[in-house]
Amino acid sequence: MQGLMMDYQLTLTPFLERAMRMFPKKEIVTKSGPSLERSTYGEVTERIGRLANALARMGIRSGDRVATFSFNNTRHFELYFAAPCMGAVLHPLNLRLPPDQLVYIVNHAEDKVLFFEPQFAPAIEKLSAHFKTVKQYVVMGPTVPETTLSPVVSYEELLRNEIPDYPWPRLQENDAAAMCYTSGTTGNPKGVMYSHRSLYLHSMGLSMADSVGLVERDIYMPVVPMFHVLAWGTPFAAMMLGTSIVFPGPHLTPRDLAELLSAEKVTLTAGVPTLWMGLLNLLDNERYDLSNLRGMVVGGAAAPQSMIEAYEKRHGLKIIHAWGMTEMTPLGTVSNLLRSQEGLPDAERFAIRARQGPPVPGVETRAIDENGKEVPWDNKTFGELEVRGPWIIKSYYNDERTPQSFHDGWFKTGDVVVIDENGSIQIVDRSKDVIKSGGEWISSQDMENVIMSHPKVAEAAVIAVPHPKWQERPLACVVPKPDFKDSLTKEEIYEHLKTKFTKMYLPDDIVFIDAVPKTSVGKFDKKVLRVQYKDYVLPDR
């Protein structure tokens, strides 16, 4: 017996059409230099039609990849819809990748056209000889600067010559819509190809109240870059709902962000923890009116409990802690409190919120031990997290490494976790970061969180250092807050750690460093530290 409901294709085009008809006056703002460029969904959706016509005129056909090299701004948002809805594939490039990786990615994706910010012209000129498939360059501005790139045209000139009506094709829901590459900790980056269906369902997933809960009334500011898992998929959900958007542009210092959050009365924002750590320091010292801000989505790396507490207790601001991956569009879990947990004492509630949390409806999770068996939900047994669901990849794009990442139809995340009786996940480590000491596994993340809760510490990264007897032992690399640069001692940190860990878990040594190296998306880059300290001789303890 078949159900008798419409075989309705889940594509992004109805999001666009809905916003066009229902929310033409809602605002979309971009910070551009010192000024703000204000437009509306009405204007933007009209420009998306012009842009689609321009793409078709330059020869972009169904399935062709349209690359971008850009910040969080309105033009980039226009590309987010023009390319997929005309049948092409949006491909945002990570601005912070080294040149060899960028060249690899552009050639592997076979990008046909490259849209870029004017200021990147010199950088792209240097790489263009290596691009094998790019046939057209577009400068994302009103004019074309002096450049050797060819053929090249300006974005605004393209749009000026087109009409806003575009005969949007009837797409199939499994058609490709967009792609991103993971930053690739070893070897070349891997491509993830999102479908219309996955982006549609992921947008629904983001807007569930038990998830991030984006709504029409929000004024949403994505600080997470639009090249990092498509700004976590949020621009698609914003269009779907008609949510007002504030794009922060290129300048993301804590002061820039605080001013913009305040001036535009932002209600919801999103970014990686390092960013919010910086903002917290600023808010501790200067006053900004952030009374409209109802939530700050934090993901991409663990939100330290101390940070969640500091925001809430000192500034009345709520962190919404989420976990995900490029391969998952990225939404996996959101750490909201259950009804039964609301009355718990402060310390317990904050500890729950610092976990990665239960999977959002739509994502299935399980953890598997070294023998391939599912681990119990006892909050103790470590296992590798595996996931499946409608917005999770089934294969990397043209990549022979695919089979290694799958197990019985589940995607292997590479995260080591424990799961509690409620199904709430706590990441203890990435599998390559966990410290294997004797037969025990030590979580580097746990220890980092405790060290970072020390009032004199700004950042901490704990890495494994080879050890003759124990195989590996932990070394803590600690960045003191500026005021305590010369006064913070190892003993103070050991004293603090002893309140939480027994002797066998304590790091064998502590070194003070100026900053923890960061990856291209602003996460701690521990492989740099691992290389730096690979021959470090640990003292006897």
Ligand code: ADP
């Ligand atoms: P990359 O870090 O390689 O650029 P992703 O952005 O896809 O790629 O990173 C996904 C990984 O980031 C996850 O597998 C997990 O290890 C880590 N991560 C993401 N969110 C969180 C979180 N809230 N807490 C801890 N780790 C997280």
